[in-house]
Amino acid sequence: MTAHLAAAAAQDTQHNRHAKYDRLIAAAQALPRLKVAVAHPCDDVSLRAALEAADLGLIEPILVGPPAKIAAAAAAGQLDISKVRQVAAAHSHEAAEKAVALVRCGEADALMKGSLHTDELMSAVVARDTGLRTARRISHCFVMDVPSHPDALIITDAAINIAPSLEDKAHIVQNAIELAHALSFPEVRVAILSAMETVNPAVPSTIEAAALCKMADRGQITGAIVDGPLALDNAIDLGSAAIKHISSPVAGRANVLVVPDLEAGNMLAKSLSFLAGADAAGIVVGARVPIILTSRADSAPTRLASCAVAALLAAAQQATARAAAKALEV
Incomplete structure (x- = not known):
């Protein structure tokens, strides 16, 4: 695939x-x-x-x-x-x-x-x-098709978790990583977003971003390169990252954007939709099966893409379950 x-x-x-x-x-x-x-x-x-x-x-x-x-x-x-x-x-x-x-x-x-x-x-x-x-926190992912951006972007969580804790965010990140793998992202690069790219004790989201990165370093989050805190511009634009002298395999190249809270995620996704002409396929992850969650305002391509995302994720989850069952038989 x-x-x-x-x-x-x-x-x-x-x-x-x-x-x-x-x-x-x-x-x-x-x-x-x-x-x-x-x-x-x-x-x-x-x-x-x-x-x-x-x-x-x-x-x-x-x-x-x-x-x-x-x-x-x-x-x-x-x-x-x-x-x-x-x-x-x-x-x-x-x-x-x-x-x-x-x-x-x-x-x-x-x-x-x-x-x-x-x-x-x-x-x-x-x-x-x-x-x-499941044992995992349920969360929502937008798979965004932004016309001016070369790659699809996963934005999470903009619909389910209002003010997620650090533990919730670890689950949210892992859910998004597994979705990215199911969609065959060649490399999953996760940016933990905040308003700035430096850790600032006065801005809690920067501290949580740093903690999530250390969790990834320690194997508590797996399957991706995780970096943060990163501001939106230096997460997705190489020029902005270069101006800020950020040396990172994620900065400027992120394909998964983890927002601080639902309000930030909702505004980011809707800004891309209404100002940049993006489509936003929606899916809930972290439950036993994918949940296709669309809006009445979604276009036909968006609704079909949401179904496609669910099919790809379900296939990946079923393959993982079969592999785990086979391993137990050995």
Whole structure:
């Protein structure tokens, strides 16, 4: 898969607006369809997104929600759902619970948010006895396609953890690293962002950044080169890093950006979307399975890319699980 993505990357030109996402979708199409429980797809946008992803061979959707509402959304959008499996649920809350239950019993390998609130879906996901918790903190990643930037950028966490602790951030970083590997990043370079690139006791995020880097040095965070604190400019721009005399394999070349808190991440992602024309595929990681989390304002390519990201991550997680099971047999 890595060779395929690298070869495709060489063909990336300014004439292909969604080249980065196209490569992700092509890689996901080479995999078996991902079985996805779609929670409460009761409007045109969420139902259409699931069906378009199915048409591209990315997912095999299971529509979970009130049958009458799903049928009404399909009729309004002239969408054919006759061959798609449905699981009846009385309302959005029950749809979230039943979608999670489909994962727990092995009938689905991922979740997708429909026309319900994110909090409602995530409440079912994090339920202690019936949810999809793991030992890892659940977090959110945006996979950003910024037209003026040569590489895809992962930004985390901009949607789940409001004010993460140092321990939470270690989980957030590791989640993002594993996602980057699943997306075949040739080298994962993590920048722990702050407002400056020096450790300042008056700015707590700089101290936490330094601690995270030392955790990476000690093997508590693995699979990437981690550096910080770094300001945004010297994290992604080589010229800015050179002006500040920052010598680092990450500075100017970061492809994973870890923000101090949700507010900073949300503003960064939306600034790139609305001022730089970026698309932001969204996925929740750290649960038992990937959770496709999109917004009503997302474009069609963004929604499809979110499904592709989930398929690639699920495939990587399943391969890891098989390898671990095989190791136990030896």
